[in-house]
Amino acid sequence: MSTDYGHDLLFGTFVTPTNHPAHQAVEQAVVADEAGLDLVTFQDHPYVAKFHDTWTLMAYAAARTSRVRLAANVHNLPLRPPAVLARAAASLDLLSGGRVELGLGAGGFWDGVGAMGGPRRTPGESIEALDEAIQIIRGIWDTESRGGVSVRGRHYDVHGARRGPAPAHPIGIWVGAYKPRILRLVGRAADGWLPSLAYLQGGVSDLTEMNRRIDDAAEAAGRRPTDVRRLLNIGGRFAAQRGGFLQGPPAQWAEELAEVALTYGTSGFVLASDDTTTTQTFAAEVAPAVRELVAAARAS
Amino acid sequence: MPSYGHTLRFGVEVRAPAAAPGVVVEAAVLAEQLGADLVLLPEGEDEGGLDAWSLATWTAGRTTTAHVGATRLDPLARPASTLARAAASLQLLSGERALLSLAAGEDPRRLVAAEETVAVLRAMQDTSQPRAPLRGTHQHLDGAEPGPALDREVPVWLHGSHEKAAALAGRVADGWMVDLAELSDERDQAQELARLTAALDSAATGAGRDPREVRRAAVLRADDPLDTDGLVALAVDHGISVLVLPVDGAAGLTARDRYLLERIAPTVRERVEDALPPGTLTDRPVRRADVRARRRPGIAYDEVPESLAGATVEPGDSAFARVRSTYLRGGDPGLVLRPGTVGEVVEAVGFARSHRHLPLGIRSGGHGISGRSTNDGGLVIDVGRLDDITVLDEAARLVRIGPGARWRDVATALQPHGWALSSGDYGGVGVGGLATAGGIGFLGRAHGLTIDHVRAVEMVLADGSLVRASATEHPELFWAVRGAGANFGIAVAFEFQVDQVGDVGWAQLAFQVDDAAAYLQAFGRVVAATPRRTTPFLILSRGVAHVMAMVDSSDPDEIVADLQPFAEIAPLVQQQVVVAPYAAVMNMFPESPHAGRGEPVSRSVLVREITPAFAAASADLIASGAAHWYQIRSVGGAVADVPADATAFAHRDAGFSLTVMGADAGRVDRWFDRVRAHAQGLYLSFESDPDPARVVEAFPPATLERLRRLKAELDPDNLFRDNFPIVHHGTRSAS
Ligand SMILES: Cc1cc2nc3c(=O)[nH]c(=O)nc-3n(C[C@H](O)[C@H](O)[C@H](O)COP(=O)(O)OP(=O)(O)OC[C@H]3O[C@@H](n4cnc5c(N)ncnc54)[C@H](O)[C@@H]3O)c2cc1C
Numbered sequence A: 001m002s003t004d005y006g007h008d009l010l011f012g013t014f015v016t017p018t019n020h021p022a023h024q025a026v027e028q029a030v031v032a033d034e035a036g037l038d039l040v041t042f043q044d045h046p047y048v049a050k051f052h053d054t055w056t057l058m059a060y061a062a063a064r065t066s067r068v069r070l071a072a073n074v075h076n077l078p079l080r081p082p083a084v085l086a087r088a089a090a091s092l093d094l095l096s097g098g099r100v101e102l103g104l105g106a107g108g109f110w111d112g113v114g115a116m117g118g119p120r121r122t123p124g125e126s127i128e129a130l131d132e133a134i135q136i137i138r139g140i141w142d143t144e145s146r147g148g149v150s151v152r153g154r155h156y157d158v159h160g161a162r163r164g165p166a167p168a169h170p171i172g173i174w175v176g177a178y179k180p181r182i183l184r185l186v187g188r189a190a191d192g193w194l195p196s197l198a199y200l201q202g203g204v205s206d207l208t209e210m211n212r213r214i215d216d217a218a219e220a221a222g223r224r225p226t227d228v229r230r231l232l233n234i235g236g237r238f239a240a241q242r243g244g245f246l247q248g249p250p251a252q253w254a255e256e257l258a259e260v261a262l263t264y265g266t267s268g269f270v271l272a273s274d275d276t277t278t279t280q281t282f283a284a285e286v287a288p289a290v291r292e293l294v295a296a297a298r299a300s
Numbered sequence B: 001m002p003s004y005g006h007t008l009r010f011g012v013e014v015r016a017p018a019a020a021p022g023v024v025v026e027a028a029v030l031a032e033q034l035g036a037d038l039v040l041l042p043e044g045e046d047e048g049g050l051d052a053w054s055l056a057t058w059t060a061g062r063t064t065t066a067h068v069g070a071t072r073l074d075p076l077a078r079p080a081s082t083l084a085r086a087a088a089s090l091q092l093l094s095g096e097r098a099l100l101s102l103a104a105g106e107d108p109r110r111l112v113a114a115e116e117t118v119a120v121l122r123a124m125q126d127t128s129q130p131r132a133p134l135r136g137t138h139q140h141l142d143g144a145e146p147g148p149a150l151d152r153e154v155p156v157w158l159h160g161s162h163e164k165a166a167a168l169a170g171r172v173a174d175g176w177m178v179d180l181a182e183l184s185d186e187r188d189q190a191q192e193l194a195r196l197t198a199a200l201d202s203a204a205t206g207a208g209r210d211p212r213e214v215r216r217a218a219v220l221r222a223d224d225p226l227d228t229d230g231l232v233a234l235a236v237d238h239g240i241s242v243l244v245l246p247v248d249g250a251a252g253l254t255a256r257d258r259y260l261l262e263r264i265a266p267t268v269r270e271r272v273e274d275a276l277p278p279g280t281l282t283d284r285p286v287r288r289a290d291v292r293a294r295r296r297p298g299i300a301y302d303e304v305p306e307s308l309a310g311a312t313v314e315p316g317d318s319a320f321a322r323v324r325s326t327y328l329r330g331g332d333p334g335l336v337l338r339p340g341t342v343g344e345v346v347e348a349v350g351f352a353r354s355h356r357h358l359p360l361g362i363r364s365g366g367h368g369i370s371g372r373s374t375n376d377g378g379l380v381i382d383v384g385r386l387d388d389i390t391v392l393d394e395a396a397r398l399v400r401i402g403p404g405a406r407w408r409d410v411a412t413a414l415q416p417h418g419w420a421l422s423s424g425d426y427g428g429v430g431v432g433g434l435a436t437a438g439g440i441g442f443l444g445r446a447h448g449l450t451i452d453h454v455r456a457v458e459m460v461l462a463d464g465s466l467v468r469a470s471a472t473e474h475p476e477l478f479w480a481v482r483g484a485g486a487n488f489g490i491a492v493a494f495e496f497q498v499d500q501v502g503d504v505g506w507a508q509l510a511f512q513v514d515d516a517a518a519y520l521q522a523f524g525r526v527v528a529a530t531p532r533r534t535t536p537f538l539i540l541s542r543g544v545a546h547v548m549a550m551v552d553s554s555d556p557d558e559i560v561a562d563l564q565p566f567a568e569i570a571p572l573v574q575q576q577v578v579v580a581p582y583a584a585v586m587n588m589f590p591e592s593p594h595a596g597r598g599e600p601v602s603r604s605v606l607v608r609e610i611t612p613a614f615a616a617a618s619a620d621l622i623a624s625g626a627a628h629w630y631q632i633r634s635v636g637g638a639v640a641d642v643p644a645d646a647t648a649f650a651h652r653d654a655g656f657s658l659t660v661m662g663a664d665a666g667r668v669d670r671w672f673d674r675v676r677a678h679a680q681g682l683y684l685s686f687e688s689d690p691d692p693a694r695v696v697e698a699f700p701p702a703t704l705e706r707l708r709r710l711k712a713e714l715d716p717d718n719l720f721r722d723n724f725p726i727v728h729h730g731t732r733s734a735s
Helices: A024-035 A054-063 A082-096 A110-115 A123-141 A180-189 A203-220 A250-264 A276-299 B021-033 B052-062 B080-094 B108-125 B163-172 B189-206 B228-238 B255-275 B342-353 B407-417 B475-487 B516-529 B556-567 B582-586 B612-624 B637-641 B665-676 B693-698 B701-714
Strands: A010-015 A039-042 A069-072 A102-105 A149-152 A157-161 A173-175 A229-234 A268-272 B009-015 B038-042 B067-073 B098-103 B156-159 B175-179 B215-219 B242-248 B335-337 B360-363 B379-382 B389-393 B398-401 B454-461 B466-470 B489-497 B504-512 B534-541 B544-551 B572-580 B601-607 B627-634 B656-662
Touching: A010 A024, A010 A276, A024 A039, A024 A054, A024 A276, A039 A054, A039 A268, A054 A069, A054 A082, A054 B052, A054 B080, A082 A123, A082 B021, A082 B052, A102 A123, A123 A149, A123 A157, A123 A173, A123 A180, A173 A180, A180 A203, A203 A229, A203 A250, A229 A250, A250 A268, A250 A276, A268 A276, B009 B021, B009 B255, B021 B038, B021 B052, B038 B052, B038 B098, B038 B242, B052 B067, B052 B080, B067 B080, B067 B156, B080 B098, B080 B108, B098 B108, B108 B156, B108 B163, B156 B163, B163 B175, B163 B189, B175 B189, B175 B242, B189 B215, B189 B228, B215 B228, B228 B242, B228 B255, B242 B255, B335 B342, B342 B379, B342 B454, B342 B489, B389 B407, B407 B582, B454 B475, B466 B475, B466 B489, B475 B489, B475 B701, B504 B556, B504 B582, B516 B534, B516 B544, B516 B556, B516 B612, B516 B627, B534 B556, B534 B612, B544 B556, B556 B572, B572 B582, B601 B665, B612 B627, B612 B665, B627 B665, B656 B665, B693 B701
Parallel strands: A010 A039, A010 A268, A039 A069, A069 A102, A102 A173, A229 A268, B009 B038, B009 B242, B038 B067, B067 B098, B098 B156, B156 B175, B175 B215, B215 B242, B335 B379, B360 B379
Antiparallel strands: A149 A157, B389 B398, B398 B489, B454 B466, B454 B489, B504 B544, B504 B572, B534 B544, B534 B627, B601 B656, B627 B656
């Protein structure tokens, strides 16, 4: 079986936003940039004191890099008011020449969110809030439409908010999601899907069923399944000896990732790495090899 | 009329339309080049402006010296808790150039939200307080983890050209921003300003604050004629200390903007200084009342020399959490001075002299085993910022190193030259403490102690004089510093002759040990027969021994030949042997902030050999469970090549150094006294017992007498006494 949503492949890293040493995460972004990766991403946990504020880290890293795209992986929505986030994303996109994508999550770690003064939401509420937030964000970015943005939701009540700025490029809204209801939201409203392999109980094969839910929801909403890019957070270790999944030499990684790309239509691989050598190896020896294998298979 | 003592600063506030992001950033960068002290990016009310925070952060990434601030932030728009983390990140990433200013508009909701936001920002920066909930109308905290601990808090300003904003700033903020264009009438500006500042001052005083805690910033009118007299008057008559030029970001810096920054600013600065009594204006930080409230008795906080004032840490400061304790010991000093130059060290010593009644700790890397580089209620002089590493003479392998450098950084800097300097087993240890005491390290048998490589040392003495000691200059001090340096002054630079060291063999072996005494004796025998290029350390616990050994050779045959006899002592359960640079071994553990708690309990002895009686007493100690750490380091070799009277570290005949650590001093000593019975001296860097008897064990009689003679000459008041004082605590030394 094979799936292909037709997107070009993206390779990136998933960097711990540690604030000690203060510039470590920025340096890792620079490493990704110089290594030629497409993407560098950071998790967003504002309730953790040893992490940087992810938005500030991204903006600073963006100023220190020149080609790589940046995204949160993924933003904690309950602590990031959508209108502010939308304007911030558009602004940074303008400043960076179109290098920003918007990773969004419904939230989690509710004790941490509550401690920071944020709302505690049930899973259902958090998806509802995400839905409303995406509407607000798209509304702010849409400077073509007339009048202010109004989304009178249960969680956000925006009434006639001014629009703008419009981003430099169509920023992708990539959502971290696993359960059926939020996957339906992804299919209906998102531009990308960003799950972590570590959270898939059945491993990569879980992607089939989840993809199907997104596809169905997309079609039901009058969109195409290809409107939603499929990304995947991965972890692994380079080793001389072949071992388990992503435990071995770069060539093994390339085969395995190409297989995932061709089987499940995954077109973005985001590797958890805080290590320069690992990032460089991924960029130099894995990414091009996967691209080649996938291109060859797509051509045949 | 008022001056609040703040030096005058100039800034720009660049309005940032989304249409021209490149022009906005260019204007900000250029303003910095033209001398602007602050570059401010406002949150736009207008359609489609750029997000101030993103823009300020981006600008911080593109500038190097100016303070960068996001201004006019709507306190209703975002959770203050998240803003606090964002501010901390900007502060860390920008190198302490962050600033934020909240819009305290006339709308009462905004005023309330601004006040609540300031409270949340303060609570989030205060890592010393319990996580009290804060419940406001708009902003809440409910047990959030405060932090990160910053060296310098991010100044929080309030912006509002009306009395309520001024008064609120007086009560809670670090600064107040007023738009001159918003004052009712240009002609009445002076009167209006006077009224607002008076409101600010009285609100500050009413809240128990010092009005100087609040900096005053004025945004000039866009059409201000920029007459020098008017600007001088703002500063001199109204105490405005930040003059902010509004810049239209779509147009970039105009000729007029440049003219202000380049020409007018210096003139105004000069004239303001002339107009005020000399010494009125300082960069001395004005601490908030709540910070001053945590000061300790007996310290003349307001008399800290000007040059040091910006680099001191008091108990109420946000940086305190990071400097109060050392690696192993919890502390609560009253004041930490952090000089950044030798001149500042001299000033710090002068300040310490006038506080002779308080404990004084000298700190370089904060890794002292006894932890005396912190204290309770006293002073600490921390020379961690003096951390330069410079090669002086490539051919002679002469390297100058500041006391604040860590051995990890030294190793990393020397590696590209093919050099190494034996230090210890842990890369985080500081140069200052170790190089004034000994330095028993992994290259010890091959190359000697760290102090054996010192060719010169520069030291600030108790009387504030700076002396250079070497074989030919102040030779007696040179002798003393190498083993008992902490008694004589603060070392501010060392010159070392380092060794040519290629890759080394690095082994980590683990053994199953059924009979600790027998194992120890066998270990001692094998070490005695091992070539001096190899230096093994042993950590023994119940049932297990870990041997770590460095071979100064990259030849696998030599490495294996030296290690093989160790592998035969007992059943080997784990082994890892690599050939690696010395620097790789020093970099095994990353740095983390010091967070020691309680009192360390560490005991040291030096022995010539591992005798059956010493081994038996050791085995009993290990079996007792009173100690959680029992480590033997081999010494001898090159260490023993140096005559006993060549340095104040005199126990040159020692074959082994033992360190024992436990939690309870009484319990440890019950067992350790039996081990100590077999000792021939101790190494003070591994000892924490304050009993003066330990000093006598650290220094043989002739050494101690010679040290005391020099002490009486150089430090008769016993200023330097934090760690193993050679004369008794508090007393003047006999002369
Ligand atoms: C994990 C660990 C591993 C260690 N390993 C080794 C080892 O392998 N070999 C070894 O020999 N030692 C070792 N030590 C001990 C270490 O060398 C000493 O504790 C040393 O004093 C630490 O230096 P510091 O600058 O980091 O300490 P600090 O705590 O800053 O200072 C300790 C003391 O040194 C004195 N001092 C500090 N700076 C100066 C200065 N500039 N001028 C004059 N006196 C000063 C003061 O009396 C101060 O109290 C180790 C310690 C630790 C915690």
